Amino acid sequence: EVQLVQSGAEVKKPGESLKISCKGSGYSFTSYWIGWVRQMPGKGLEWMGIIYPGDSDTRYSPSFQGQVTISADKSISTAYLQWSSLKASDTAMYYCARQAAVAGEFDPWGQGTLVTVSS
Amino acid sequence: QSVLTQPPSASGTPGQRVTISCSGSSSNIGSNTVNWYQQLPGTAPKLLIYSNNQRPSGVPDRFSGSKSGTSASLAISGLQSEDEADYYCAAWDDSLNASYVFGTGTKVTVL
Numbered sequence: 060e061v062q063l064v065q066s067g068a069e070v071k072k073p074g075e076s077l078k079i080s081c082k083g084s085g086y087s088f089t090s091y092w093i094g095w096v097r098q099m100p101g102k103g104l105e106w107m108g109i110i111y112p113g114d115s116d117t118r119y120s121p122s123f124q125g126q127v128t129i130s131a132d133k134s135i136s137t138a139y140l141q142w143s144s145l146k147a148s149d150t151a152m153y154y155c156a157r158q159a160a161v162a163g164e165f166d167p168w169g170q171g172t173l174v175t176v177s178s
Numbered sequence: 179q180s181v182l183t184q185p186p187s188a189s190g191t192p193g194q195r196v197t198i199s200c201s202g203s204s205s206n207i208g209s210n211t212v213n214w215y216q217q218l219p220g221t222a223p224k225l226l227i228y229s230n231n232q233r234p235s236g237v238p239d240r241f242s243g244s245k246s247g248t249s250a251s252l253a254i255s256g257l258q259s260e261d262e263a264d265y266y267c268a269a270w271d272d273s274l275n276a277s278y279v280f281g282t283g284t285k286v287t288v289l
Contacts, residue, residue, distance in 0.1 A: 165225065171222050
């Protein structure tokens with residue numbers, strides 16, 4: 060079974076750093092893109108960017124370029140989303156999802172990681 | 179800010195047919211395939227329709243998708259109570275800053 064399992068919920072203070080993870084299993088991790096999607100409380104879905112673990116090719120949404128870093132460690136089939144300095148506005152649910160091609164559909168999705176940033 | 183526009187809400191009684199529209203432009207829907215996602219309350223999104231009108235294994239055939247020009251539609255026929263959810267269209271956008279774009283989302287309520 061193809062599965063993406065994300066790390067647990069995080070509570071952080073403004074200015075702190077954070078790295079959340081997404082572990083893939085049941086398929087060749089290096090042959091598919093992994094994308095990250097933000098959902099702020101009560102709001103819609105926003106595409107943040109994608110990475111191809113096979114060669115670390117990474118694409119960012121203009122809205123998130125420079126705000127986050129997407130990376131992957133293919134040796135442990137895990138993708139990451141990280142912040143160097145969190146803001147209260149980063150409070151959201153973050154989902155990872157698998158993508159067969161850059162312009163293709165996302166399937167399946169991880170269960171989500173809730174990030175809460177509050178002083 | 180989403181570049182794909184959907185109505186904020188839609189509703190119907192059990193057994194009815196509900197249609198959700200998704201309006202885009204030549205750089206997204208007009209030149210790429212459309213996908214639809216269903217998000218049940220408190221859960222992660224799930225792929226419902228891909229490549230405009232294809233259903234993944236396990237998705238009931240009462241869900242169907244179509245595309246014409248720069249617009250797409252999702253139809254739910256034989257509406258059931260478990261279909262109450264948020265629905266999002268999505269497509270790749272080939273504009274200067276290429277990216278994957280989601281629709282604004284539609285909340286479907288079963289009356």
